[in-house]
Amino acid sequence: MAMNAAAYRDQSELARAAGISQSTVNRILSGRAKHPDALSLFKLARACNVSVEWLVAGEEPEKVSVALAYITGREAELLTMYRSVSELGKKVIFSAAETALQLDPPPNQETE
Template structure:
């Protein structure tokens, strides 16, 4: 665990402030700031610490409690549950959740519940795993609407494709035929795609299985099926890569709708 001095120095580095800028923002004399940061002053005045905390956007509790890990430098007061310390990543998740629509929050809640239930991934017998599945439920102007996806769980063989996959997506159009045909369950790995690699892309909240092409300052989503037009991406468009397509998922079993992975695991144990 880190000391008060170390946490102050870390918070200062994260803020990007110089000692002089921190002094100006907090109102604490520069000589006092330097003595505290260097450890020369071992028992700073509470008023000085409070001003430094305000300037660095950290809490006094975080600063003075050596048992709180250094990465949990943000705090949030939750009604009925007291004060919680958060990492920067946790705070970003909370911030993003706050700007979602009601429908978006419902999707995140359902997805989170399913992911939590998926925590015991290995099945009791055989080399199999459970994999989150996304299935488009409504069509937008050109692609599947991301806001209307249904979520499910697949029991899949653990092979080189599914072991690398983060989730699966049911292919509903023919844009990448003949490589993969509609109705194929595709394993997807989160992250950016390599050159000429197939992936799933969100363009203005619509989902497209395509290749991403960038040349001569132009970006477009390229279809393999020549009967589908390539989609130019304009500077004002919102483009996100959901992940790279690893291959088809074979011999999968779809868990009954409404059941949880825990229900499925229990049913498998009953068969032993």
């Protein structure tokens, strides 16, 4: 387990290191948090010096890996909201993001 590998004696110590509550750590590690928020997972992973993917799955995925080292709190909040909505909600969010990119493309990138 990441907590033991990182040499934390208990969940309280891990919670202090990660900057989240001990009850949140307990819910995540016990599996009672069915959809933990991305920011808490990121903080736990950082405190344990593992990737979020490893923390969640116990192994590095074969999927596209996303480095979350530069994610802001606002981005983590958006990811948490995205994960909590239905498939229809996810389609609406993607549509809104595509529209935003068309209206205000990032610098030095051409729109399709």
